[in-house]
Each structure stands twice: as C-alpha cells, then as structure tokens.
Amino acid sequence: MTCRKDDSHPLDQLYKACGRYPGGIEALAGRLGISKGALYSKLRQQVATHRIGYCDELSQILHILEDAGVVGWQETLAALVQRHGFLLVSMPAAGASDATDFTRSICKAVKEQAQAIDTLATALSDGAISDVEFLSIEREIHAAMTSLASLRERSRALYQRSRLGFGVAAV
Incomplete structure (x- = not known):
C-alpha cells in the first residue's frame, strides 16, 4: 500500500x-x-x-x-x-568586510525587499495569485529574508568586534 x-x-x-x-x-x-x-x-x-x-x-x-x-x-x-508558525532562513556567514561592503549589504537587503514587494503587487493586480506567481513570490521573499539574515550576521560580527575594541574597518 x-x-x-x-x-x-x-x-x-x-x-x-x-x-x-x-x-x-x-x-x-x-x-x-x-x-x-x-x-x-x-x-x-x-x-x-x-x-x-x-x-x-x-x-x-x-x-x-x-x-x-x-x-x-x-x-x-x-x-x-x-x-509551528516559523520560517526557515539559512544563516549566511558574515565574512570579513569593510564599511563599503557593509553598505552594499544594506543596499542589497533593501533591493531584495523591494523586488519581493513588486512581485507580490504585480501578482495581486488581477486579484488572484497563480501557481507560477506564487512560486515567484516565494523565491523573492526568501531572497529578501536571506539578505536580511546576512545583514543581521554582519551586524552581529561588527557588534562582537566592537566589544573587543575593533571597528567597522574589518567587520
């Protein structure tokens, strides 16, 4: 069976x-x-x-x-x-970076969020969400969450370095 x-x-x-x-x-x-x-x-x-x-x-x-x-x-x-009502987002490694790279990460997170919102708005324009649109929305939202998770990990690394007396130059 x-x-x-x-x-x-x-x-x-x-x-x-x-x-x-x-x-x-x-x-x-x-x-x-x-x-x-x-x-x-x-x-x-x-x-x-x-x-x-x-x-x-x-x-x-x-x-x-x-x-x-x-x-x-x-x-x-x-x-x-x-x-259980949660989402799974992989935790990208923070990696070493400088202030410019950190700023790029912030911009990427904002861009990913905007793309996710645009994809959702486009899908909702006809009042329904198709299978293809749903998969696209899922992908875009996951990309936005992943970029935010990366930003979170970079911030965490900077915080830890700051506590040790190091600055943003070597995040």
Whole structure:
C-alpha cells in the first residue's frame, strides 16, 4: 500500500529527501547502521512502533543528507518550523568586510525587499495569485529574508568586534 505524502509534513519531507540519498534509503540505512526495514518504518507516519528521535537520529540524518549534497534536504526543517508558525532562513556567514561592503549589504537587503514587494503587487493586480506567481513570490521573499539574515550576521560580527575594541574597518 502506498501512502500519499504531504509536503507540509516534516516526516514526509524527510522520507523524500532520504529517497534522494545516493543509493536511496537502503544505502542511508547502512550508513546509519540500522536495517533498511527499520529506517523505512521510522520514516513512515503510519508505523507507531518506530520513531525518529530528534536530537540524535534526525539531526544525524540531515547532516548526512547535507554532506551528500542531496537536493531539498532542508525541506524537512522548513516543514517542521512552518508547522509551528516559523520560517526557515539559512544563516549566511558574515565574512570579513569593510564599511563599503557593509553598505552594499544594506543596499542589497533593501533591493531584495523591494523586488519581493513588486512581485507580490504585480501578482495581486488581477486579484488572484497563480501557481507560477506564487512560486515567484516565494523565491523573492526568501531572497529578501536571506539578505536580511546576512545583514543581521554582519551586524552581529561588527557588534562582537566592537566589544573587543575593533571597528567597522574589518567587520
């Protein structure tokens, strides 16, 4: 029996990501040191006797999928945080920069926000949002949030350097 997957359910997202692991779920089970049957059971919502523990197994599985370059591995996290009313935004590294680079980051964040708002306004012009428009809105808003997260991390790095007596010249 095949069960329909729900893209908003973290376990279904994890199941799909694990299936994209090189060699599939069977190879991932071997990497985790468990039988393929046990992993299949843990990845299915309908099996009450097997559950994935967050601290150990879920985190380990996600690290393995990320290290293997599995496309969409982070969708599990996105579904999990969305289920609880939050958004997932990757945290770009702050990196070293000067005042000019910091200013460019501010401008980029403003530009990304403006593009997201423009995309949304254009989509709403006919009173409805199509599938294509929705995907574009999602992309633009995610880009805006990511640029703001980058700006936040740069600000955090500057704050930490400032506390140590260094200035903006080497953020």
